[in-house]
Amino acid sequence: MRIYLDHNAGAPLRHEAGEALRQWISLGGCGNPSSIHHAGQAARRELERAREQIAGLIEAPPRTVVFTSGGTESNNLAILGALETRRPRRRILSSTVEHSSILGPLHKLEQQVFDIVQFGCVWNGFVDAAEVIGALTPDTALVTLGLANSETGTIQDFSGVGDAARHAGALYHVDAAQAGGRIPLTVKDLDCDLITLSGHKLGALAGSGALYVRPGISFPGQLLGGPQEAGRRAGTPNLSGAIAFGAAADCCRTSLHAEMERLSFLSKRLLDQLCGSITGLRLNGSAGRRLPNTLNLTFPSVAGETLLIALDLEGIEASMGSACAAGAVEPSHVLLAMGRSEAEARSSLRISLGWSTSAAEIEAAAAVIARVWRRLAAPQSDAGAH
Amino acid sequence: MGPRVVVAMSGGVDSSVAAALLSEQGYDVIGIAMRLAADTPSSSARRRGTCCSHEDFEDARRVAERLRFPFYVVDLRSAFSAGVVADFVGEYLAGRTPNPCVVCNREIKFSRLWERAAALNADFVATGHYARIEADACGRFRLLRAVDYAKDQSYFLFNLTQEQLRRTLFPLGSMTKDAVRVRARALGLATADKPESQEICFVPDGDYASFVERSAAPQALRPGNIVDDDGLRLARHEGVHRFTVGQRRGLGVAAAEPLYVRKIDPFSGDVVVSGRARLTSAGLLASRVNLIPPMRSDAGFAAQVKIRYRHPALPASVKMTGSDCAEVRFENGGPAVTPGQACVFYDSDEVLGGGIIERAIEL
Numbered sequence: 017m018r019i020y021l022d023h024n025a026g027a028p029l030r031h032e033a034g035e036a037l038r039q040w041i042s043l044g045g046c047g048n049p050s051s052i053h054h055a056g057q058a059a060r061r062e063l064e065r066a067r068e069q070i071a072g073l074i075e076a077p078p079r080t081v082v083f084t085s086g087g088t089e090s091n092n093l094a095i096l097g098a099l100e101t102r103r104p105r106r107r108i109l110s111s112t113v114e115h116s117s118i119l120g121p122l123h124k125l126e127q128q129v130f131d132i133v134q135f136g137c138v139w140n141g142f143v144d145a146a147e148v149i150g151a152l153t154p155d156t157a158l159v160t161l162g163l164a165n166s167e168t169g170t171i172q173d174f175s176g177v178g179d180a181a182r183h184a185g186a187l188y189h190v191d192a193a194q195a196g197g198r199i200p201l202t203v204k205d206l207d208c209d210l211i212t213l214s215g216h217k218l219g220a221l222a223g224s225g226a227l228y229v230r231p232g233i234s235f236p237g238q239l240l241g242g243p244q245e246a247g248r249r250a251g252t253p254n255l256s257g258a259i260a261f262g263a264a265a266d267c268c269r270t271s272l273h274a275e276m277e278r279l280s281f282l283s284k285r286l287l288d289q290l291c292g293s294i295t296g297l298r299l300n301g302s303a304g305r306r307l308p309n310t311l312n313l314t315f316p317s318v319a320g321e322t323l324l325i326a327l328d329l330e331g332i333e334a335s336m337g338s339a340c341a342a343g344a345v346e347p348s349h350v351l352l353a354m355g356r357s358e359a360e361a362r363s364s365l366r367i368s369l370g371w372s373t374s375a376a377e378i379e380a381a382a383a384v385i386a387r388v389w390r391r392l393a394a395p396q397s398d399a400g401a402h
Numbered sequence: 403m404g405p406r407v408v409v410a411m412s413g414g415v416d417s418s419v420a421a422a423l424l425s426e427q428g429y430d431v432i433g434i435a436m437r438l439a440a441d442t443p444s445s446s447a448r449r450r451g452t453c454c455s456h457e458d459f460e461d462a463r464r465v466a467e468r469l470r471f472p473f474y475v476v477d478l479r480s481a482f483s484a485g486v487v488a489d490f491v492g493e494y495l496a497g498r499t500p501n502p503c504v505v506c507n508r509e510i511k512f513s514r515l516w517e518r519a520a521a522l523n524a525d526f527v528a529t530g531h532y533a534r535i536e537a538d539a540c541g542r543f544r545l546l547r548a549v550d551y552a553k554d555q556s557y558f559l560f561n562l563t564q565e566q567l568r569r570t571l572f573p574l575g576s577m578t579k580d581a582v583r584v585r586a587r588a589l590g591l592a593t594a595d596k597p598e599s600q601e602i603c604f605v606p607d608g609d610y611a612s613f614v615e616r617s618a619a620p621q622a623l624r625p626g627n628i629v630d631d632d633g634l635r636l637a638r639h640e641g642v643h644r645f646t647v648g649q650r651r652g653l654g655v656a657a658a659e660p661l662y663v664r665k666i667d668p669f670s671g672d673v674v675v676s677g678r679a680r681l682t683s684a685g686l687l688a689s690r691v692n693l694i695p696p697m698r699s700d701a702g703f704a705a706q707v708k709i710r711y712r713h714p715a716l717p718a719s720v721k722m723t724g725s726d727c728a729e730v731r732f733e734n735g736g737p738a739v740t741p742g743q744a745c746v747f748y749d750s751d752e753v754l755g756g757g758i759i760e761r762a763i764e765l
Contacts, residue, residue, distance in 0.1 A: 322521045325474045329432070329522060343459055343475040344437040392521050 017331045019377045019384075023217070023309055023370030024166050024194060025335055029260065030219035030371060036263035037221075037256055048252055050244060063255055066262025070226050073265040074192075074211060075202040077231065082245045083253045086225035087193035087214035088117035091160075093227055093249065094210040095121045096238045098158040098187040099130070105157035105186070107131045111143045112353045114162050116338065118191060119349075122160075131155070141170035141301045141354050145177050152184040159188045163206075164195035167337070167350040167366055168301025169310025171199065178207030187233070193217055193225075197268030198307050199276065209233055215261035218268050219371055224257030267371075279369050280308040282378045286367065287311055289382035294389055300351060300364060309369040312348075314356070317393040320363045321345050326388050327365075332381055334367045404428040407526040407571060408519035410511055411435050411465070411473070413458030415593045416530030416574055418465045419582045422589050423573040424528055425469045432522060433466040433473035435459050436515065438482040438506075439604040461593045468590065478514055485509035487604060487617065494614045494643035495622050497668035498742030501558070501711075502602055504758075508561045512570070526571050531555045533753075534575035535567050543567035545694050545753040550578040557711050560746045560756030561692050614643045626671020628655055631664075631680065633672075642666050645673050647740040648681065664738055665762075681738040684765045685718065685731035688745050688757030692726070695754060705747035705754055707732070709739050715748050728757055735765060 020028060040062060047059030064078065071078040084090045095108070095118065110122055112134045126132040133151055137143045148159060159181050164171045174190070181188040189210035192201055196211075197218035203211065208230070215224030229235045229248065241250030268275070291297050296316035315323060320336045324345065327334060337348035347361035356364070369378075409421040411433045425431045435458075459475055466473030486506045493500035511529060519527045532548035533556040543564055548554040562570065574582055586594035605613045615623065623641040630636055636655045639645070644652075649663045653675060662681050665674040686709065697703060700722070706715035707730055717733040730745060739745075739762045746756035 319521075321476055322518055325476070325518075326522055328474075329472060343435075343463070344477040346477070391523075 017380065018333065019331055019381050020333045020372060021367045021369060021381060022333050022335045023373075024169075024366060024368035026216045026222055027219040027370045028372045029221065030264045030267055032267045033220050033260035033264040036259050040256065040259050045256070049255065050242065050252065059255055063253055063258055066258040069262035069266045069269075070213065071228075073197060073201070073213070073269050074206075074228060075204065076228055079246070080203075080228050080231055082227045082229055082248045083258050084225040084227055084249060085223055085254065087115070087191070087212055087217070088225075090193070090212035090214070090225045090227040091115065091117040091189075091191055092121050093238050094189040094212060095125075095158065095160055097235050097248070098160075098189060098210065099125070100236050101234055102157035102185075102187060105155050107133065107153055107156040109133050109135070109148050109151050109156060109159045109186075111135045111137065111161060113137050113141060113143065113165055113350045114160070115166055115191060115193065118160055118162070137353055139355050140303075141165055141168050141350065143172055145172075145174045148174075148177055149180040152180055152186060154184065156181075156184055156186040159186055160191065161189070162191040162194070163201075164192070164199070164307050165301065165350055166194045167348050168312040168354075169194070169307035169368075170301040171195065171305040171307065173305065181208075194307060194310075197265060197272070198309060200272060203228060203230070215257060215264065218264050220261040220264040221257050224254055224261040226261070275371065276308045279373070282373060282375060283309060283311050283367075283369055285375075286369075286378050286382050287313075289379075290385060293382075293386035300354065300356070309373075311367045312351070312364060313367065314360050314364045315389055315393075316363070318363060318389060320365055323363075323389065323392055324365060326392060327385065330384050330388055332384050332388075334365050336365050337361065403430040405525040406430040406432065406523055407528050408432050408434050408515070408522060408524040409528045410515055410530075411462040412530070413461035413593060414530065415586050415591070415596050416532075416582060418462065418530075418591050418593045419586050419589070420528055420530040420573040421465060421471070422469055422585070422591065424571065425471055429526075431469070431471040432519075432524065433462060433471060434515065434518065435462050435473070435475045436482075436510065437475055437477045437479055438486075438510070440479060461596070465591055465593065476515075476518055478510055481514050482506070482510055482604075490602075491614050491617045493742045494610065495618055495624065495668070497624070497642040497645070497666035499646040499740045500742045501744050502604075503558045504561065504744045507558055512562060512566050516566070516569075526569050528571035528573060530574055531559060531572050532574055532579075533559050533572050535570060535572055542695065546575070547748070547751040547753070548574070549576045553579045556753050557708055557744065557746050557756075560694070560744065560753055562694065563692065564694070567694070611641070611644045615641070618643075624668055624671045626667075626673065628653060628673045628675055631674065631676050636675065639671075639673055642668050642671060642673060647738050662738070666741075682765050683732070683736050683739050683762040685729065685736065685763040686739045686745060687723075687760045687763065688728045688730060689760050690726055691722070691728045691755060691757030693722075693755035695752075697722075697754065703754070705749055708746045708748065709736070709759065710743055713737075720747050720754075726757070729763070731763065738762065
C-alpha cells in the first residue's frame with residue numbers, strides 16, 4: 017500500500033491529462049507549432065487549445081499566457097523581465113516566505129545593484145500587505161509575492177497591493193504555483209500584472225508551467241532566440257507538456273468547487289484524527305485561510321526526518337521542508353520565518369492532498385501516522401543508550 | 403522478509419558490497435547515507451572520493467536502486483560537527499593528534515545512526531568495516547580482526563560494547579578487498595573501481611593545520627618554540643596544532659642528524675625535538691578505555707598493543723588503573739607514543755579493548 021500525500025511537490029498525472037497525451041501521441045505526436053504545413057498547424061491548434069484552457073483557469077484572455085518550463089522559470093522570467101521593462105528602477109519588494117525560485121533570483125540581484133526588501137511574516141505565516149504598500153517608492157520596479165504558501169498552504173490577503181503598485185508604476189507579480197487550480201483565481205481579483213502557474217502541481221507533467229502577462233505590458237523575453245510566445249519565451253514550446261497542462265487545468269476549473277469541498281473535508285478529517293491520537297500536535301500556518309489540501313504539522317517528541325523515513329517505509333509519502341542537493345531534508349525556511357525554532361521546524365511535516373487522494377486513504381494514513389508517531393515518540397528501551 | 407538492517411552507505415565500494423551481501427542473504431535492507439560535513443559547491447569537486455559528496459550519495463542511491471532496497475540520506479551534520487569536528491580541532495589545539503574515525507564510530511555510527519535505525523524498527527546496523535564479530539557459546543560477542551589483515555579496521559572499533567556488537571553486522575570481515583571488488587564488479591555496482599578514500603573525510607585536502615586554523619578562534623592557537631632536549635630554542639613555530647609526535651618533516655630546523663618531534667607542551671607551546679634514538683617510551687597511560695570481553699580489572703593482562711593504525715602490535719602488559727583508565731607497559735620498550743591516538747589491545751586476532759593515549763611513560 018502506497019499513499020501519496022505530497023501533491024504540493026507534484027501531483028500524479030491526472031487521467032484526463034494522460035488521455036489528452038495519449039490522443040496526441042496516437043496521432044503521431046508530430047509537428048512544430050511554428051511550421052506552416054499541416055502537421056505544424058495541427059500542433060499549433062493543440063498548443064493554442066491548451067493556452068485557452070490554462071487562460072480559462074484564471075479567466076484571462078488566451079494570448080496573455082506564456083508557456084514556460086515550470087514554476088521556477090515563470091518566477092525567474094517574471095522577475096528578470098519586470099526589472100528590464102522598469103529600468104532604471106532598482107527596488108524589489110517581496111517576502112522571506114517565498115519559494116526558492118523567487119528567493120534565488122532575489123539573492124543574486126541583491127549582490128548586484130538592486131535594492132531588495134523582503135518582509136517577514138507573523139506567527140501564522142501572513143505577510144502584511146499594508147507594509148508592502150508602505151514600502152512602494154518611485155524607484156520600485158516590482159512587487160513579487162506568493163499567494164498560497166507551498167509549505168503551510170496559508171493564503172495571503174494582498175488586497176490593495178495591485179492598486180498601490182500600479183500607482184507607483186511598479187509591476188506586481190503573484191506566484192500562484194500552489195494556488196492555481198486549487199482555489200478560485202481570476203486576473204480581475206488578483207489585480208496584478210504577472211501570475212506564475214505550474215503544471216505538475218495540478219496533475220500535469222513536470223516541465224510545464226505558464227506565466228500570465230497582463231495585456232499592454234511590454235515584456236521582454238529572457239530566453240532569447242526565435243519569436244515563439246510573442247518573443248517572450250524563445251524556443252519550440254513543450255507541446256506534450258502544454259497539452260497535459262491544458263487538460264489538467266480544464267479539469268481543475270470544472271471541478272474546482274466540488275474538489276475544494278472534498279479536500280477540505282478530507283484534510284480536516286485527517287487533522288481531527290491525528291489531533292485525537294497525538295497530544296500536542298500543532299497545525300502550522302493559518303487555520304482559516306489555507307489551501308484546502310495542505311496540512312503542515314509539528315509532531316511533538318520526534319525528529320521529522322526520522323518520522324518521514326519511517327512513514328515512507330510504511331507506505332505514507334509526505335515531505336518536510338526542502339531536500340538539499342544530496343537528498344537530505346532541511347528545516348523549512350518558511351517555518352523558521354514564522355518564528356518556529358529550528359527544532360520545531362525539524363519536527364514538522366507537510367502533508368498535501370490532491371485529486372488522487374481518497375477517503376479510504378485518509379483513514380488509513382491517519383491510523384499509520386498515529387501508530388508510527390507513537391512508536392517513535394515512546395522512549396526506547398534499548399536504543400541509543402551509549 | 404528477514405531481520406531489518408540499516409546499512410551505513412557512503413557510496414564507496416565497501417559499504418555498497420556490504421549492503422548487497424545482506425540483501426542477497428535475505429535481510430530487509432535499508433540503506434542510509436549520513437550527511438556529515440557541510441558541502442559547498444566549490445568544494446564538491448575536491449570532495450570527490452571522500453564520503454560526503456553529492457556524487458557519492460548518488461553512487462549509493464544507484465546501488466540501492468539496482469538492488470531494490472530503500473535508501474535515504476540523513477542529516478547528521480550538527481552531531482558530527484559537535485561530536486567529531488570540535489573534538490578534532492580541540493585535540494590539535496591541545497597539542498595532541500586525534501583519530502576522528504574512532505570518534506565518529508563512537509559518536510555517530512554506533513550511536514546516532516543506531517538511534518535512527520532503532521526508530522525504523524531495525525534489528526541491526528551494518529557497515530562496510532573490515533572486522534569480524536563472533537558470538538561465543540555463552541552468548542558473549544567477540545570483536546576480531548578482519549581476515550584481510552591489510553584492510554583490517556578493528557583498530558577503529560575498540561569502543562564497541564557487548565550491546566553494540568550484538569546488533570552490529572560487518573559483512574566484509576571475512577573477505578579480502580580483492581574479493582570485495584570482484585563481488586562489486588559481478589554485481590555491476592557503479593562503485594566497483596572507485597579509489598579508496600584515505601584522507602579524513604572532512605579535510606579532503608589533507609591539510610589539517612589549515613583546517614584547524616580555519617575552525618578555531620585565532621586566540622586559541624598556541625604558537626611557541628621548537629626546542630631541543632636541553633630546552634635550547636631552535637626556532638619559532640606558529641602553533642602546536644601543526645605538529646604531531648614522531649613527525650620529522652616540516653620542522654624548519656637544520657641539524658646534523660634527522661630530528662623528530664618527541665613531545666608537545668600545549669601550555670608553554672614548546673615542541674621538543676630529538677634524534678631518533680630518544681624516540682622511545684616504556685609505555686603509556688590511556689583514558690576512555692573500553693574492554694570488550696569481561697576482564698578482571700584488578701589484575702593486569704598481557705596483550706599486543708597497537709598505538710597507531712598502521713603500526714605493528716607490540717607485546718605489552720595492560721593494567722586498569724581506574725574504571726576507564728589503563729597503564730600499558732611495553733615488554734621490550736616502544737616507540738614514541740602520540741597522545742590523542744588510539745591504543746588498542748589485541749589477543750592474537752581478538753580485540754580486547756582500547757583507549758585514547760594520554761601520555762607516554764618515559765624510559
